[in-house]
Amino acid sequence: MRDEGTLKSEICQAIDRGKAETFAAAEAILRNPELGFKEFATAQLVSDRFQHLGIPHRTGLAITGVKGVIDTGRPGPTVAVMGELDSVVVYDHPFANPETGAAHACGHNIQIAMVLAIAAALQATDAVSDLSGRIVLFAVPAEEYVEVDYRVNLARQGKLEFLGGKPELIRRGEFDDVDVAMLTHLTPRREERKLSMLDSMNGCVVKQMQFIGRAAHAGSAPHQGINALNAAMVALTAIHTQRETFRDSDTVRVHPIITRGGDLVNVVPADVRMETFVRGKTAAAMEDADAKVNRALRAGAIAVGGKVKVTTLPGYLPLTTCKPLAALFKENSLRVVKPEEYTEGGHLTGSTDMGDISHIMPTIQPMAGGAEGTSHGSDYRVVDMENACLTPAKAMAMTVVDLLHGDAAGARELLADYKPAMTREQYLAFMRKMNSEMVYEG
Numbered sequence: 001m002r003d004e005g006t007l008k009s010e011i012c013q014a015i016d017r018g019k020a021e022t023f024a025a026a027e028a029i030l031r032n033p034e035l036g037f038k039e040f041a042t043a044q045l046v047s048d049r050f051q052h053l054g055i056p057h058r059t060g061l062a063i064t065g066v067k068g069v070i071d072t073g074r075p076g077p078t079v080a081v082m083g084e085l086d087s088v089v090v091y092d093h094p095f096a097n098p099e100t101g102a103a104h105a106c107g108h109n110i111q112i113a114m115v116l117a118i119a120a121a122l123q124a125t126d127a128v129s130d131l132s133g134r135i136v137l138f139a140v141p142a143e144e145y146v147e148v149d150y151r152v153n154l155a156r157q158g159k160l161e162f163l164g165g166k167p168e169l170i171r172r173g174e175f176d177d178v179d180v181a182m183l184t185h186l187t188p189r190r191e192e193r194k195l196s197m198l199d200s201m202n203g204c205v206v207k208q209m210q211f212i213g214r215a216a217h218a219g220s221a222p223h224q225g226i227n228a229l230n231a232a233m234v235a236l237t238a239i240h241t242q243r244e245t246f247r248d249s250d251t252v253r254v255h256p257i258i259t260r261g262g263d264l265v266n267v268v269p270a271d272v273r274m275e276t277f278v279r280g281k282t283a284a285a286m287e288d289a290d291a292k293v294n295r296a297l298r299a300g301a302i303a304v305g306g307k308v309k310v311t312t313l314p315g316y317l318p319l320t321t322c323k324p325l326a327a328l329f330k331e332n333s334l335r336v337v338k339p340e341e342y343t344e345g346g347h348l349t350g351s352t353d354m355g356d357i358s359h360i361m362p363t364i365q366p367m368a369g370g371a372e373g374t375s376h377g378s379d380y381r382v383v384d385m386e387n388a389c390l391t392p393a394k395a396m397a398m399t400v401v402d403l404l405h406g407d408a409a410g411a412r413e414l415l416a417d418y419k420p421a422m423t424r425e426q427y428l429a430f431m432r433k434m435n436s437e438m439v440y441e442g
């Protein structure tokens with residue numbers, strides 16, 4: 001049996017040797033961006049690659065997910081290395097799909113390339129002969145919480161219950177056979193250097209609001225109408241009045257938009273729609289801010305004597321980094337980057353469904369540099385493929401070796417000391433509790 005160090009070097013060399021294919025996959029996905037739960041071509045690319053590598057896999061999980069399994073045939077825990085299939089909408093991004101606006105302005109194409117690079121390197125080095133347990137290589141759908149109406153429709157058709165990829169995969173039991181999870185996300189923030197590890201990220205709930213008024217001639221008979229746009233405006237102002245009550249330590253973010261502001265200028269708006277996320281560092285902070293937002297929405301309806309329908313959808317739970325797993329990742333990172341190029345700690349106010357995974361199993365979401373521009377912006381691009389893709393792929397693959405080498409003592413030790421914040425059942429109950437619909441008459 002090769003020792004850990006030898007196996008790690010062989011895997012890293014294999015990742016370097018497979019560079020051309022890895023970069024080609026990243027480029028192909030970059031040029032064909034797809035939105036969440038519609039990533040059919042990207043899923044096909046992953047499936048074709050797994051096929052080519054001789055990795056048994058299942059497709060169509062939560063619509064587009066692809067789950068490959070490398071089984072050592074020896075008992076032991078299962079470690080998942082994941083990548084996200086989806087993109088965001090940025091119409092003026094240079095590689096945007098001109099029809100849908102889909103663009104890889106969050107670097108998820110690189111995540112998939114990392115998973116493929118690791119898959120190829122594990123196979124090329126016959127890593128299974130020195131490991132125990134299983135490695136799951138998981139391309140997961142729909143991390144970005146976008147096109148909410150489209151997803152609500154999928155839910156109505158019974159194709160989904162939860163509107164994010166990983167929550168839906170958890171519900172379908174696709175993480176029941178996974179014990180440890182990791183995924184590296186790209187970052188354009190320079191302060192995060194080559195590789196970094198945050199302590200935590202915000203969670204969020206997603207809200208859709210409909211203000212219902214009464215239509216009337218806007219010029220000659222506005223007194224006969226009930227102006228739903230004015231209700232929405234009062235609600236927005238009322239939301240802003242809550243901001244001084246949000247504690248800095250809770251890092252609450254509320255950022256509503258109006259998605260429908262009226263139909264004809266000479267008709268008093270009777271149907272005005274808004275959407276918002278309510279984000280916070282803890283579930284309690286999210287619940288507190290959400291109650292305040294609900295109050296503000298009601299204020300809008302009261303002011304004009306209209307109605308407001310508020311639909312609250314469970315979003316993502318806050319991300320908590322598993323410290324012992326992060327320590328293993330750091331050790332391996334320092335084999336491929338200099339100490340000053342690795343940063344750790346801090347909190348990010350965005351949200352990800354890796355947060356949900358982090359509530360039920362040891363999870364890390366390291367960040368890799370190599371991107372530039374604005375996250376979700378038209379100037380977002382990857383400028384250093386080596387750093388963005390190969391470096392994190394090596395660090396993750398070596399962490400897998402630490403966990404599963406020999407009789408997988410590394411993973412067994414990690415799991416023995418770990419207590420999940422929630423069981424899968426508690427998680428599903430929490431998500432369902434966050435789901436609500438309320439109609440308030442002002």
Ligand SMILES: [Zn+2]
Nearest residue numbers: 088106144376
């Ligand atoms: Zn994103």
Ligand SMILES: [Zn+2]
Nearest residue numbers: 106108143185
């Ligand atoms: Zn992202």
